[in-house]
Amino acid sequence: MPLHKTINFSRSVGTTTEILLWKITEPLAELSAEVTLNPKNQARFNGMKSELHQRAFFSVRKLLQLKGYTDFDLEYDKFGKPLLNDGKHISISHSHEYATLIISDEITGIDIEMQREKIIKIAPKFAEKEWEFLDSENQQEYIRKLTVIWGVKESIFKIRNKAGISFKDHIHVHPFEIKDQSGTANLHFQNKLIQFKYHFIEIDNFTLVYAFQQNQ
Ligand SMILES: CC(C)(COP(=O)(O)OP(=O)(O)OC[C@H]1O[C@@H](n2cnc3c(N)ncnc32)[C@H](O)[C@@H]1OP(=O)(O)O)[C@@H](O)C(=O)NCCC(=O)NCCS
Numbered sequence: 001m002p003l004h005k006t007i008n009f010s011r012s013v014g015t016t017t018e019i020l021l022w023k024i025t026e027p028l029a030e031l032s033a034e035v036t037l038n039p040k041n042q043a044r045f046n047g048m049k050s051e052l053h054q055r056a057f058f059s060v061r062k063l064l065q066l067k068g069y070t071d072f073d074l075e076y077d078k079f080g081k082p083l084l085n086d087g088k089h090i091s092i093s094h095s096h097e098y099a100t101l102i103i104s105d106e107i108t109g110i111d112i113e114m115q116r117e118k119i120i121k122i123a124p125k126f127a128e129k130e131w132e133f134l135d136s137e138n139q140q141e142y143i144r145k146l147t148v149i150w151g152v153k154e155s156i157f158k159i160r161n162k163a164g165i166s167f168k169d170h171i172h173v174h175p176f177e178i179k180d181q182s183g184t185a186n187l188h189f190q191n192k193l194i195q196f197k198y199h200f201i202e203i204d205n206f207t208l209v210y211a212f213q214q215n216q
Contacts, residue, residue: 002026002059003066004098005203011212017104019210020066021112021203022059024052024097031058035065038072056094063101081161091158091210098206107213109155115205119146126153126167133175141178144207149173151209152185152198159196159213165189178202185211 004023010016024031028051035058037045048054061071073085084090084103091110092101102110120136123146127134130149136142153167165171165187176183182199198211 003063007201011106015105017102017106017108018067019100019102019110019208020063021098021100021208022063024055024059024094024099026055028055028058031055031062035061036071037061038074040076041071041074044076052096053094056099059099060092060094060101063099067103077161079161079163081158091155093154093208095206098203098208100208102210104212107159108210109158110208110210111151111154111158112206112208113147113151113154115143115147115202115207117143119143119150126150128168129172144178144202145176147207148176148178148183148200148209151200151207152183152196152211155198155209155211156185156187156196159211160187160189160194162189 002023002025005021007019045054045057064074075083077083082090082092089104089106089108090101091108093110093112095112095114098112100110100112102108127149134142134145152173153171156171157165170189171185171187173185174183181201185196185198187194195214196211197214198209200207200209
């Protein structure tokens with residue numbers, strides 16, 4: 001069964017959150033066999049050049065099916081943000097052989113990234129205040145922490161979905177330790193300060209981050 005992991009929890013009374021993770025091992029034909037796409041998503045699928053992306057796209061639909069949704073329950077806004085038609089919040093991410101989604105009563109975003117050395121090179125593009133607590137001496141931990149920071153910023157970006165947000169200038173991840181598996185961050189953009197709580201888990205050499213918006 002390629003459903004790799006599920007996480008269910010409630011952060012406050014009356015709310016539930018579910019995270020599902022699919023390990024993409026099947027060929028495209030198998031993944032697409034029992035999935036009917038709505039016309040808009042079929043058009044998006046037709047435009048995808050990478051087979052990996054196509055398989056991830058169908059893996060997400062398999063995960064939706066497990067929660068009782070079909071592709072006809074999912075739409076995208078003009079920026080590409082996914083929306084569910086029952087009012088629950090959804091966020092999607094895929095990377096290499098993993099596809100994941102989070103469905104929640106709370107405002108949330110998710111990101112999965114492979115831990116790679118390459119992140120050290122691109123870090124100056126997305127990190128700024130975080131240099132105050134990052135230590136490049138221990139390279140393995142440095143890569144793991146940078147991957148968390150990247151995932152937090154992607155998750156927050158997916159929540160706010162606003163043009164002009166800079167990962168480096170507007171989103172700040174506060175000091176954390178890998179063992180904490182959680183932390184806080186904020187987005188300071190257009191004179192508004194929004195707080196976020198995030199959690200992360202490491203699976204193989206991937207980091208899965210999910211964040212919740214704490215205030216309006
Ligand atoms: C949109 C973005 C967040 C997607 O992230 P990614 O790491 O490329 O890809 P992921 O697999 O994690 O996420 C892709 C999913 O995000 C969702 N998504 C796409 N655009 C979105 C948006 N504007 N808002 C929220 N979710 C979005 C979609 O569900 C998509 O999957 P699907 O199309 O198969 O359904 C990213 O490409 C982006 O634009 N980031 C901001 C730009 C930026 O500042 N980059 C860093 C500068 S250093």
